[in-house]
Amino acid sequence: MVDPVLASRLQFAWTTAIHIIFPTLSMGLAPFLVYWTWKEVRGDGEVYARLRRFWAKIFALTFVSGTVTGIVLEFEFGTNFAAYSSIVGGIFGGPLATEGLMAFMLESTMLGIFLFGRDRVSDRMYLVSAFLVGLGSWLSAVWILIANAWMQTPAGFEMGTRAGEEVAVITDPVAAYLTPRFFYMFTHMQTAAVLSAALFIAGIASYKLLTTDDRSAFWKKTMKVALIAMIITAPLLAVQGDAYGRHVHETQESKMAAIEAIWDTEAYAPLHLVAVPTSTDNVVAPAEEDLFTIGIPWVGSMLAGAGDPATVITGFEDIEHDLPPYLLVFYSFRAMVGLGFWFIFLALWGVYRWRQGDLFDDTLLQKAMVASTGLGVLAVEFGWMVTEIGRQPWAVQDVLLVSDGVSPGLTGGEATLTLVGFIFAYTALLSIWAYLVFRIVRTGPEPPSDGTAPTTTDGGAEVPAK
């Protein structure tokens, strides 16, 4: 039997970690689908209709899995974090309700048309539906990140009362919802989503190039558009991440200290490359004397202060509350950044080969791409661990502790039961999703029509088969 607070934290962490895979991919795939639909509707060749149909199958599976796991997250605030919901619901609930009304409604209704309505609506309406599905998925991220950014850098409220209980009352919606953190988060997350989808697409295309004789326009076009997305997003992500990191330094001392594993408040702080606990007492958050580190002098401060080594980084010694499990944050951050550099390298490698004219002959590159299929999503997972674990022990930074947000009547038995249930159910869901995606990939896209059954586009124009 796990303690209800710990079980609730683990359950939320687990359900979020699985859920985030799906929206990351669907948000990232959306622009590709809009592009292919646009080319299809313009009549630029049957291959685009096949591209759209093939990737829409994967998109549909992903979207559905994201929907069902997303409802769980919304409801978990009520089931497991009832005190949190009561206290900050007047602020935090607003963006969630708005997400449903403004974004999710748009996305899921238009998805019905996009997936099933090709022959029922006009070409123009069909393209619009593709665009609105994508817009809806991005707006969803807007409201979820507005809510999350408020938890990181709360603003625009004061403590008041409702029905005799002390609760957070909104005083300035603009300050509460349009926090600087939101802009850093949103741009970073959306770029990461597109890059994750690009890696996913490139990995699948490379797999097909490696394992089949199919060198058709289908996989070549897939590969090239994914590479273009990678060469734009991978470096951009690093630039955004750097700015985001400086913002964290300015606004969330303990998260910054966790990212850098820094104990002493100091200027000329090092960038720790390695931090190893030397005692087994608390492996994820060891005491100062139990932490062995290797670092590069000055660089930590320079990163936090846009190149100025005199920048002071607050260490754990000056932080009054409990420490986050900071080695998880420390290594998640390094894993994310490490993967980010790998993606930049991979994008440069691919583009270099493309320019050389032998993009489709470099099997080593293709193998690297296959190996990287899921790494974008993995990097997003690490990023979210930095964001969410780095905020611990707070649910709302410096306002509400996670332990004070858990449902008061929740028993360890109930919480453990549902935690175990979710571990099984989500493992099954993710496995089936992965199996079905792989099955779609192995089967491959439908073959091009051989010309005897011409594909018609709007207006009855015939498109010659490839």
Place this chain on the structure above:
Amino acid sequence: MMPLSLADTYLLGLPLVEMWYVVMFLTLAMFLWLDGSNFGIGILFGVVDDEEIKESMLTAVAPLWDGTEVWLIVFGGAMFAVFPDVYAGLFSGNYLLMFLILGALIIRGVSPEFREQRHDESWQRLWGVLFVAGSTLAPFFLGVFTANWLIGSTSLVSLPGIVVGLVVVTLSAVEGAAFTNMKLEEKSAMVSTYGTIAQVAYLVLAVTTVGYLYLFVEGMAAKVLSPFALLLVALTALLGIAYIVLLRTGQSLPAFVTAGVQTFGLIALVGYLLYPTIYPIDGLLVQDAAVSVLAMNVMTVVLVIFLPLVLLYFAVLYNAFRGPVQAGEGY
């Protein structure tokens, strides 16, 4: 920055708290009508044995259920944003029930999608069975949840819970039967028969529920005998008869709308019986449960802008898929 007045008085001096109380139940009713008809299709999927009709049922559900399910998310979101204490109390109080609802919704959501991915018999049978199970259990548990809310209970198994659970299941089947026949090229007499059975069962169970409330739940007797409640009950009975006639004469669209009005009637009754309490376990009143004036005003602005748009999306969606399903539809 927001002008100060937004924090002092409700927009245009309107009774926004009561309005949101109504809006919250309206979103629940929309969910029970639109997604309920999808549940109903799932329920009937288990009893209809004509393969062609079953395929049509799945094809009819596929483009719609994602959108219709969002009404539940909006219902939850609206409650969270405007009556957070109720959201917190109901969801944590019915802890295991909420996870049963979620489990059923997950299974219902993924099973038709997964079913289409492989065409061998055992795979299709597995996901077909899960589709029926999820579609039946989701409305059942939602009914239990509603019963608990209304009578201030948190029990997982209770007589009123089971009865109201069955009320929602039969109502879903009523909606699903009308919707299925709407989507068939030729109306199925079998589907109409199931719809009729479901309607009769619904009326019996609904009256049983009202009788139970009158007899056994403290403070409900006077409300149940009020003209408004009695009118709703009488209207439901009349609509039930109309539904049966419409369905049997092949007028499935009017039958579907009739079932919709019944759904709104049921939810109106729930909202009416609760009021002015919103959370009977604590005796919490609607007025006391509401968030601050400013938060309420902001949410109202959001609602006024986006609710008409949402209705437009649904009009576009249902219009695109109006009429019978066509063979081989899909992506």
